[in-house]
Every structure is written in structure tokens, then in C-alpha cells.
Amino acid sequence: MAKARPVRGATINRESSRFNLPERLADGDWLDALGDIDGAPPKLKTSVTVETPRTIITRNQSPDIGFDRSINPYRGCEHGCIYCFARPTHAYHDLSPGLDFESKLFAKPNAPVLLREELSKRGYVCRPIAFGTNTDPYQPIEAHWQITRECIKVLAETDHPLTITTKSDRVVRDIDLLGPMAAKGLAAVAVSVTSLDPKIARTVEPRAPHPERRLTAVRRLADAGVPVFVSIAPVIPAITDHEIEHIVERAAESGARGINFLPVRLPHEVAPLFRAWLDEHFPDRAGKVMAIIQSLRGGRDNDPDFFTRMKGQGPWAELIRTRFQIAIRKHGLNRERLAVRTDLFRPPRGAQGELF
Template structure:
């Protein structure tokens, strides 16, 4: 029987709601909806966008293994549909599924730039780099319409505030007119994620993300404009993308990347069953092997939630991945990804403009 929830162009093969927050899933009751996959082919799933009006826009964190203490997420959910996305479980807080809902029922924050201006203008604000793209992609497809990320960058540029961006979209190159001048002052850097150079693999892993070729082209555009560009070889999926580490680093170096970092795949909370279902749908021949390698890196579990080890992995397989990455990175002259940006240029603009 065809999986009734496997939709064309979408990542998650299922749309089960989370039970962690007492949101009961619908049980099969024998009506026609339970057999809709046998009646018709699955219909394409349309993207729905709701608007959110939060009171604040800067999110703070005190995690000991994260290199920034503040971030902004312009959107909830992400249309890229990356099956491995560690942000999927956040949709459970909204009473929605971390599966198909996460990539099709999105939330946008059109007032983000105005909120940011207010927060940066508060007396006593101390600047530190703000990270964009830490939860969901700031340049996912709906950014073309809402342009919230661009509005945020315009405010940050006005305040001379440092920013780091992580994305897997070539749409970031659209904002090179802002990022170039900011980078010239030491205020901006960009990391672009390339998980695979194989379009067939990328299409299943990240169904609505730009192709690897377009991401590499965006690296070149940014690098030519003087923007420090890093390649994120993340996440590395054992048995699916691990053989490409060296090739990705080489292609990124050729495209102008100056640094690189890499993380093994993580499967927190509802991501683990989604990922297993994805393996069964797309890679049934190696599903057991992939999960065995992941558990080998995670102390026998599907996921390791512990600080300091959750981003690294453990065991001989994780050690081998790190060694391969380090040797290739050093051979290509790429540096460790460190976002050393200036904070001393920060200023709150006045109605009369700066005197200097």
C-alpha cells in the first residue's frame, strides 16, 4: 500500500503529531481517509503561512557548546523540508506535527525588524554577534515574498551590529549589497550548508532547498564581494553522504570558501522516527546499517542530548569522520569556522544621524 502521507516534493514521509504535549493523534476508524492512499495518488501539499506578532525578537541562550548567545528566527517551520532538521520538534509546541506540518504550515514574523530596532535601542544593550539561521533557514522560499531577513539585515547595518548567517539557500546572495559593506567593516560572515553534491541525494534529504550547484555559486558571489564564507558540511549522514566529505570541501574551496566546519547528524525527539521512516521510504537497502552507525556515534542511542558531545559524536566511527574532515580541510587551507566579528562599531542611530 502506498504511504498516504508521502507527498511529492516534501521531505517527511509521515505527519504524526507529537504526544509529548498531550496532543492526541487521530486513530484509524475505518473511514475512507484511512485508505486514501489506495484510492488516489497523494496530492501535492500546499504551503500555508500564518503571521505572528511576538513581543520580542532576540532569542537568548546560555548553552555551553554553542558559540553565540543570541539569535533571531524570522520564521517558524521551514519549507526546505530537510528530513534531519533538529528544529522539527519545535512545531510540537504549536500543536502541529514535526513531520509534514513543519515544512508546510509555516509562521512568519513581519514585525521582526521593528522589534529589533526597539531592542537594539534600549539603554544598556551590549552588542554581540546575532546569529540568523540557527533554528530555521532565514532564506527559505517564503523569504522571497516576505523579505523579513533582508529587513533585519538593514536594521543591523544601520546599527553597525555584527551578524552571522547560516543557510542552505543561494537566496543569501541577493543581499550581497548589504552583506558586502558590512563584511568590509568586520560585521558579517556567512556559512552555507552543503550536505551532498549529488542532486539525487540532495533532492531526498532537502527536497525544497536549492541545488548544491546553486549554493556553491552563492559562495562565489559572496566571496567575490569580500564576505567571509564558510562551508558547513553538515549534517554528515552515515551511509548516505559520508563518502562526500572531501569532495564537498574541495568544491567549496574552489568557490571561495575560507573556512569549514562539520557536524554529524542528530536525531532529537520526533526527528528519530521521522528519519527512520524516511530511510525506509528512500534507502530501504541500507536503513539498518545507517541507524547502526548513528547509534555507534551516539553511545548506543538514536540521539545524544548531552552538552559537549551532542555536536561531536563519539566512538571510532565519529573519530574517523573527524580525522577525514580535518585532513581534507588542512590540505585545502580552510580554517576552523570562527566568527570573530567587531562589536566596537555599534551605535544607536539618532533622528539627526551620526555626528561622525
């Protein structure tokens, strides 16, 4: 059995069978040390590779997603959340969705320039841009690269609406930008809180900030006038589902306007990674957890179908929804449906046609 590395999520570094790539051990450092180490493997270092894409706005036509465009300043995510549905994207780079995903990262420092160019194109139609749809825009490397902040500056300058989803309190660093945008109806933030138990949080999301720091971020955003929501994403049966009511209560106390939840999803390589993680951290209930997940997913580890993939199905899904609805009514959440404005947008200064 693979052993968990300290402050890392995945216990293995399995390659993607979808692309016929061979399975390998965690990294070259580990291979070099195999003959010398007796006990824990060596510390896995984080690396960042500069990526220079040609475009930065990603479009989607998914009918069960409330946005049609997004920006991902980074590939991979150092938070190391074991359940992350974005892990399989690393396979396209001949990297493992396991430990590689959380240690071999990519940054896109030309994102703000690309964004300005794309917003300047003739015929551009303004719609909200979502951050945090694939990997976290405020993961630890944002402290150095500040790509998310620079993109927000472009959107603030052009009065372009945005939404942000993050599980990092680092988002409060950008209140100076988000506050004025929110005053115009241009910004909203969702903070993900999966568990309030520090021990569980460290296991599920090993490099994400402490849950209390996230709730403090919710309060600070709310006090600054930024519409802020909490996302229980995901709910993991038999591990975090017992916390639903408490998280809803704490979200309301912290000033959140609303809250949502998402049952855990295990697409492609995430399923074997998640199973290995269960065997390491929750061997006493691994079978039970997977049995409930399969009951939520029509007998499979994952349900890829539109609409049901976001909600789950069957008695367990209905029970979770019922508990959630009772809790939000009790605490007065989800009374309004927020819509950011799109009518204030103006192309960036110096855009083609500005003088005509």
C-alpha cells in the first residue's frame, strides 16, 4: 500500500490509462533515494513551469453550468484536494493526475495581456467570467505570481463582471479591487468550506487554509460589501456529510448570502486516486464510502451525465438535499438569486476602434 506524504493529498502517482502512459513512482528524487531511505519518502518539491497560451478565456456550452466562460491562471493545484475533478487534465501533459497534479504546476503570466486583447476584439459580447472553475486562482503560488490579481485589475478597469470560487482566504488581499467592483454589481465570491474539522480538512485538502480562516474571509468580504457565498463542495458521504447543518449555520453567522453543495464526483483517474486515499486514511469505512457514492451515481463511481452529475440521484442524494433545504430555511440563506451586471462593460483603453 502506498503511504501518504506529509501535506500532500494523493498517495500515488498513477498515470492515465486513457493515454496508455506507464505507471511510475512519485518523482526522480524518490527513485534516486530508494536505496538510501528507510522510512518516509523524501519531501516532494513543488515546481512551477511558465505556460504561454494563445488565449486565456475558456468557453463552455455545458447546460448544467451557470457560466459560459472562465479563466484559469494556473494548471494543477497545490491545495492537493484528493477529490478534485480537475486532476485528470494533467494527463494531457503526460503528467500524473496524482502527485504531479499538486506538485508540478503551470503558471500563465501572460494571462492579463491576453485578457486585455480578447476583451478588445470587435464584437466581444460581455458575460460574467468565472475564476476557480478548474483549479484554485488563489492557491499558494498566487502570492508570488499574482496572475489572478492582474486579471482582476483588467476587469475592474473595463467594468467587466466576474465571479470567483476559492478555498483560500488569500482572496481578501484583493478586496481593494473587489469591493469597488461589487458596489457596481460586478463581482461575487464563493468560498469553499468542505469540513470544519481541522483534522479532516488537513487530510482531504492538505494545503488549503484552515476552515476558520476561510470563514473569516467570508466575514471580511461581506463587511466590504462583496456578495459572498459558501460552497460545500464536495460533500463526502460518511466523512463530511454529518457537518452539513453546522457549515450552513457558520456560513450564515459569517455573513454569507447563500450556500450550495455538490456531492463528490470521481471522474476518470480521480476514482482510483480517491480509493487509494480512502485505503490509507479511512480503511475502517472505505467500503461504506464507496458504496454510498455509487448509490449516488447510479451504481458507478462517477456519473458524467449533465444535471445528475451535479446533484446525485437516489435515496442518499434526496436525504442530503432535504437536510440542506431544512438548514438553509432555518438560517435564512438563499433568499435572493444574485446576478452580476453586464451593461457597464467598456473595452480596454487603447482598444481598436476606440477613437471612431
